Amino acid sequence: MDNVSIIGAISIIASGLTMAIGSIAPALGEGRALAQALSSIAQQPDETNTITRTLFVGMAMVESTAIYCFVVSMILIFANPFWEYAVSKAGG
Amino acid sequence: MHITPDTLIIFQWGSVSLNGTIFFTWCIMVLMVVGSWLITRKLSTETHLSKWQNLIEVLVTGIRDEIRDISSQDPGRYLSFVGTLFLFIAVSNLLGIVPGYVPPTGSFSTTAALAICVFVAIPFYGISQKGLSYLKQYIEPSMFMLPFNIIGEISRTFALAVRLFGNIMSGTIIAAILLSIAPLIFPVLMQILGLLIGLIQAYIFAILAMVYIAAATRVQRMKKETGRQNEKGDLSDG
Numbered sequence: 001m002d003n004v005s006i007i008g009a010i011s012i013i014a015s016g017l018t019m020a021i022g023s024i025a026p027a028l029g030e031g032r033a034l035a036q037a038l039s040s041i042a043q044q045p046d047e048t049n050t051i052t053r054t055l056f057v058g059m060a061m062v063e064s065t066a067i068y069c070f071v072v073s074m075i076l077i078f079a080n081p082f083w084e085y086a087v088s089k090a091g092g
Numbered sequence: 093m094h095i096t097p098d099t100l101i102i103f104q105w106g107s108v109s110l111n112g113t114i115f116f117t118w119c120i121m122v123l124m125v126v127g128s129w130l131i132t133r134k135l136s137t138e139t140h141l142s143k144w145q146n147l148i149e150v151l152v153t154g155i156r157d158e159i160r161d162i163s164s165q166d167p168g169r170y171l172s173f174v175g176t177l178f179l180f181i182a183v184s185n186l187l188g189i190v191p192g193y194v195p196p197t198g199s200f201s202t203t204a205a206l207a208i209c210v211f212v213a214i215p216f217y218g219i220s221q222k223g224l225s226y227l228k229q230y231i232e233p234s235m236f237m238l239p240f241n242i243i244g245e246i247s248r249t250f251a252l253a254v255r256l257f258g259n260i261m262s263g264t265i266i267a268a269i270l271l272s273i274a275p276l277i278f279p280v281l282m283q284i285l286g287l288l289i290g291l292i293q294a295y296i297f298a299i300l301a302m303v304y305i306a307a308a309t310r311v312q313r314m315k316k317e318t319g320r321q322n323e324k325g326d327l328s329d330g
Contacts, residue, residue, distance in 0.1 A: 056292065056295065056299070064254065067258035
């Protein structure tokens with residue numbers, strides 16, 4: 001394999017792994033937060049507004065780690081700087 | 093495929109080019125400014141309201157109540173900033189159902205600009221509320237925490253920008269990928285989900301900006317009643 005195909009293969013594998021591993025923890029965390037919020041709403045239906053707002057804000061923060069992983073994998077696939085460097089080198 | 097509207101060139105005059113981000117931002121600005129000018133031109137205080145005035149009143153009172161709930165202060169001071177953030181992001185995301193339109197919030201330049209506005213607004217409101225003693229909270233536990241406080245401030249701004257960018261960009265890209273795999277019905281469902289996500293992200297961006305500002309403007313009071321009042325303070329370090 002020449003350099004360009006090594007870079008391409010590793011980028012694809014790495015972006016897949018980034019998504020796969022990076023979404024485990026946020027998924028678990030969001031599931032826990034949602035379950036807790038649901039049981040809180042079941043116990044105190046009057047506080048639904050406050051609980052829902054805090055849940056949304058908290059979930060957005062938990063989710064941001066997954067979003068970082070997504071952005072990194074998108075960069076690896078669509079705007080990979082190493083790939084462009086290698087192609088521009090090979091192209092002269 | 094365009095990941096961001098930054099690479100989408102709309103017009104080109106010689107060396108001057110107008111990319112999609114700027115163009116669609118201008119479209120939204122024109123839409124919102126002209127729309128609200130047309131609506132507020134003939135406001136009435138009588139029992140009979142026009143439909144559009146009713147819409148605007150619902151929006152403004154909703155945002156005011158939300159700000160009052162979060163900050164437990166008078167919302168008037170924050171309404172213009174937080175309301176503008178919410179309305180701009182919401183309109184920009186919801187217009188995604190218009191064919192040919194690319195949401196400018198799917199570009200990192202737009203979201204970074206919005207996040208920098210929040211970054212500047214936090215000390216602005218803090219200092220205007222509490223004077224220069226606001227700056228003391230950067231060295232709060234001890235002098236050694238100064239770099240960490242500054243890093244925290246910058247990283248939460250970065251998180252704010254990347255969160256909005258990632259969510260909107262993922263919606264655009266998933267729609268594009270699905271169009272090439274299963275073009276019949278499935279992309280419509282993802283578009284509906286995208287509308288929901290766009291509105292939630294606008295809400296979250298505005299709420300987080302408000303939470304940060306509220307945390308900056310009421311540290312003094314929290315110190316006095318320690319322990320009792322930390323349900324919203326906990327959210328302020330993301």
